[in-house]
Amino acid sequence: MWRGRLAPQAIIWGGIFVALVMVSLCATVLYQGRLDAMDRARETSRNLALIAERDIERNFELYALSLQAVVDGMRDPDVLALPPRQRRQMLFDRAATAKYLGSMLVLDASGNIVIDSGSDIPRKGNFADRKYFIIQRDNPNVGLYISDPYASRLRGGSPSIALTRRLSHPDGSFAGVVLIAVNLEYFHNLFAGLSLGSHGAVSLIGQDGIMVMRQPYDVRTIGRDISKASTFQHFRSAPEGSFSDTASIDGVRRLYLFRNFPDLPLIIMVAEAEQDIYAAWRQRAMTIGSLMVAFGLGFVALSFLLGAQLRRRIRAESELELLARTDGLTGLNNRRTLGEILDQEWRRARRSRSMFSLLFVDIDRFKAYNDTYGHQAGDDALAAVARCIGDNIRRPVDSAARYGGEEFVVVLPDTPPAGAAQIAEQIREAISELAIEHAGSEYGRVTASIGTASWTPEQDGDVTAVIKAADEALYNAKATGRNKVSPFSPA
Structure with a gap:
């Protein structure tokens, strides 16, 4: 019975377990x-940051050398004695024509332009109020x-940054700025x-937290102070690194x-949006995950179907077994099952030295x-x-069977x-109280005669002797008037 119940459940739980393992x-x-997607994005961002850093370092190194050349030239009396055109060419060489360079200027100690790379006659301007000065x-x-960053006064407000060096007199006093x-x-x-996706960002930031440039470009972010932002705190915590955070800007x-930067007061930041990093992975995960969940659910459903089919088969086999062991008309045990019960109970009675009784009932x-x-x-x-x-045998150990025809x-x-006589009398009364009409009976209703026989540990013999004794008692009940209980009495 337990095996019959557990087999379908094992299939169902096994199917669920396999589905869960697959999922x-x-x-x-x-x-x-x-x-892996995050690691690839981190490696890509690092490579892009290195590319940008090296390009900026290379150009700034050239700008720094040009500045130093002007500083050295301003210390040479022969250079200062040259006519303005030749002096300008000597000091600035061809650096002033480099792409993306605005102006190269020499300012005196008051902040006025004294030498201008763009003209032999210096443009008018005073920059003593500038922070770099x-x-x-x-x-x-x-x-x-x-x-x-600042808005250039000489070039119509063009956003720029300045690289500067100090000019000093021989005594070390301030002489101006290049x-x-x-x-x-x-x-x-x-x-x-x-390329950083539609939501990526690249920024160049001063170590004081001032935004120099940001892509995607927005003029309002240039010069913005982000020193209080949580992201900037990470930037200053280590020479380099990576982390995930939400931008304060957007x-x-x-x-x-x-x-x-190892030699410049700048920080390069490359940031790829998580939604771009995971876009391809998310689409793949949705496709594979949906298929796997559907497959798992299908597997579980198949397990339920197999379990239900097995349960029906076990139920059918149980019903067939029950039919093979019971009488189809009365629902009681059949004669074959009776033989098994008698053999089992007889052995138990002999083993435990307990009493054993039989009732023979005949309509x-x-x-x-x-x-x-x-x-x-x-x-x-x-x-x-x-x-x-x-209805009148109440204990689980008691059993009844159809012996054949109208005999039980x-x-x-x-x-x-x-005790056997008492139960027999209860059965006889219950049958009589059915009041089933029987014109051919001397009682006018269906009645039954019952013979009883018992075996005690003091007796010898086997179960067939008890059956024979109960049968003889039944014969005696019929011979002495029917509708009665007759116990076996040895001759």
């Missing part, structure tokens, strides 16, 4: 794919200084060539990769009943009598003769 493996592979004036050891103005268009074009969550004048009322009524009467017998046998383990 778990798929989820593990997809999760690893997500990590003030820092060089007040700090003799600044060296190369890179300014924050500067090179670099158009921010250089950084704009450099960053525009880096609210997009990105994977940030940053590098602090009185049943042939006459069939002849008078027909076989269908006879079958109905047999079924009714069987129910009476079943009741097996009563651990029951003494008095």
Whole structure:
């Protein structure tokens, strides 16, 4: 019984387990794919940051050399004695014609232009209020200084940054500033060539937190102070690294990769949006995940179908087994099953030295009943009598069987003769109280005669002797008037 119930459940739970394992493996592979996508994005961002960093370092190195050449030239009296055109060519060489360079100027100690790379006659302008001028004036050891973005006064407000060096008199006092103005268009074009998806960003930031350039470009972000942003705190925490955060500028969550320039006060930041990083992975995960979930659900459904089919088969086999062991008309055990029960209970009684009783029940004048009322009524009467017998044996160990025709046998383990007689009397009364009309009976209704026999541990013999004794007691009941219970009495 337990095996019959567990087999379908095992198939169902096994199917669920296999489906869960498949889905778990798929989820593990997809999760690893997500990590791989992040690693690829981090490596791509690092390569792009290196490309941009090296380009900027190379150009700034050239600008720094040009500045130093002007500083050295301003210390040479022979150079200063040259006519303006030759002096300008000597000081600035051809650096002033480089792409993205704005102006190369020499400012005196008051901030006025004294030498201009763009003209033999210097343009009019005073820059004593600029931060780069003030820092060089007040700090003799600044060296190369890179300014924050500003709007050029000489070029119609063009956004620029300045690279400056201090000019000093022989006694070390402040003599002025040499500067090179670099158009921010250089950084704009450099960053525009880096492919980072539709939501990616590249930024060049001063180590003081001032935004020099950002792609996608927005003029309002140039010169913005982000020193208080959480992202900038990461930038200053290590020479280079990566992390995920939400940008304070546009609210997009990105994977940030940053590098602090080793020789310049600048930070390059490459940030790829997570939605772009995972776009291809997400589409693949949705396709594979949906197929795997559908396959898993189908597998589970198939397991349920197989389990249900097996359950139906087990139920059918149980029903067939039950039919093979029971009488189809009365629902009681058949004679074959009776033999198994008798053998089992007899062995147990002999082993435990317990009492064992049998009842032999026979419907009185049943042939006459069939002849008078027909076989269908006879079958109905047999079924009714069987129910009476079943209703009056209450213990699980007691059993009843149709012995043949209108005869029934009741097996009563651990029951003494008095108990067997009492149960027999209850069955007889119940059959009589059915009040089934029987014109051929001397009682006018269907009745039954019952013979009882018992075996005690003191007796010898086998179960056939008990059956024979119960049969003889039944014969005695019929011979002495029917509709009565007759215990076996040895001659």
